[in-house]
Amino acid sequence: MxxxxxxxxxxxxxxxxxxxxxxxILLSPFHAESAFVRDIVTGGLFHVIGGIFIAAxxxxxxxxxxxxxVVGVTGLSDLTSLGRIGVRxxxxxxxxxxVALTIALFVAGLVSPGEGFKVQDADISFxxxxxxxxxxxxxxxxxxxxxAAMADGAMLQVIVFAxxxxxxxxxxxxxxxxxxxxxxxxxxVVMRMVEIVMAxxxxxxxxxxxxxxxxxxxxxxxxxxxxxxxxxxxxxxxxFCSYSVILVLLARVxxxxxxxxMRAAMTFAFSTASSSATMPITLRSVExxxxxxxxxxxxxxxxxxxxxMDGTAxxxxxxxxxxxxxxxxxxxxxxxxxxxxxxxLASVGTAGVxxxxxxxxxxxxxxxxxxxxxxxxxIGVDRLLDMVRTAVNITGDAAITMVIxxxxxxxxxxxxxxxxxxxxxxxx
Numbered sequence: 001m002x003x004x005x006x007x008x009x010x011x012x013x014x015x016x017x018x019x020x021x022x023x024x025i026l027l028s029p030f031h032a033e034s035a036f037v038r039d040i041v042t043g044g045l046f047h048v049i050g051g052i053f054i055a056a057x058x059x060x061x062x063x064x065x066x067x068x069x070v071v072g073v074t075g076l077s078d079l080t081s082l083g084r085i086g087v088r089x090x091x092x093x094x095x096x097x098x099v100a101l102t103i104a105l106f107v108a109g110l111v112s113p114g115e116g117f118k119v120q121d122a123d124i125s126f127x128x129x130x131x132x133x134x135x136x137x138x139x140x141x142x143x144x145x146x147x148a149a150m151a152d153g154a155m156l157q158v159i160v161f162a163x164x165x166x167x168x169x170x171x172x173x174x175x176x177x178x179x180x181x182x183x184x185x186x187x188x189v190v191m192r193m194v195e196i197v198m199a200x201x202x203x204x205x206x207x208x209x210x211x212x213x214x215x216x217x218x219x220x221x222x223x224x225x226x227x228x229x230x231x232x233x234x235x236x237x238x239x240f241c242s243y244s245v246i247l248v249l250l251a252r253v254x255x256x257x258x259x260x261x262m263r264a265a266m267t268f269a270f271s272t273a274s275s276s277a278t279m280p281i282t283l284r285s286v287e288x289x290x291x292x293x294x295x296x297x298x299x300x301x302x303x304x305x306x307x308x309m310d311g312t313a314x315x316x317x318x319x320x321x322x323x324x325x326x327x328x329x330x331x332x333x334x335x336x337x338x339x340x341x342x343x344x345l346a347s348v349g350t351a352g353v354x355x356x357x358x359x360x361x362x363x364x365x366x367x368x369x370x371x372x373x374x375x376x377x378x379i380g381v382d383r384l385l386d387m388v389r390t391a392v393n394i395t396g397d398a399a400i401t402m403v404i405x406x407x408x409x410x411x412x413x414x415x416x417x418x419x420x421x422x423x424x425x426x427x428x
Contacts, residue, residue, distance in 0.1 A: 010264040013202055016203070016206040017270065023214075024212060031215060042210070054277050061280065064187075064279070066150070067186040067190055069162035069298045070166040071166075073163060073167060085408060093400060100238050103238050103242065107230060140157070142157070143157035208271045212387065213384075216381075216383060232385070238314060238392060250406070251402040253413075257416065261290055261416075273386045273387045275394055279302065279305050282397060289421060290402060291411055291412035291421065292405040292411055292412075293408075295410060297401055297405070300397065308400070312389055313360075315382075324370055327371060329370060335368045
């Protein structure tokens, strides 16, 4: 039960998010000048409470993914369906990433956000991170030490280990049943832990959003308003148009119901700016609210949180057009196609790497001959946009999961259509 009364978690969190944004904007003029606001309120109280909340969510990710995925794999009637689900997920994630990049390039081409933007060369400074070698990424997917992978939160390695463990339990037969029962119990306990953490979620969301808006303020946005609004428009267009088309044509479900039931997860993603931290809420929403069977959701949601980066891809597309305009470099049609190809493939090649958004962008810029230093121009507003694109990322994970669940006959339509399904008054 929540400590905030009888309203559902979605209502509580959305109210907390709006209140946090308003509070942060009101505090932003005092952030630089007042040590009390900067060090005690935002850097102290908000920072500590928000940090504890994110840490609590991340604490649940590895045990939840491990237990849920093992249970999901063992619940498959045919192990060959596991490979089919994986291939479908990978293809659809890459497809939506390519669509996202195309939308971003189209909108940016219409708006021309970098036109008229002036900057002194001396003000531009950015040191890019070396992108990982794709061959090494593939090798590193298999954990040499699964316990170290869990301790480090290396999600691709945890997914591979959980898949192998689930398959082994299934093939073992009777001796594997006690192990399976253990993981079922662990999964139930971890889900209960998620509900406990969610009980104080509105406080955590309020502090995270208030801290971000207080530190950023509107002054950061104004010089880059055209770029900011272009990215924002592209994100919203992809989220509510592209995903709606996918849901109607491929999943054959109502986008209105889908977005209504995903509001809580989207709000959490916005406040935390972390797909991994939001994963417990995303997984619970997809299974209990949308009606997707655990055998599908337990695999596609963790995989999507690791490699599906539609929101980040949109930022890459707009940023590429913006930086090209600032430096007065004309991009050809071939360059635009190269941006789509590089950005799509990079979403897999840089999976799980810290600072993945900037790594992917630097790879794209190098590929089309643009200066990597131009990334410094957009860093100021990237935090706010990161919040929105994370919400888009997890929404894409859920939409593709719906498509795969429909194809695998793993979608409970009655639960999907029930407005109260998976809703706990005062809870998740």
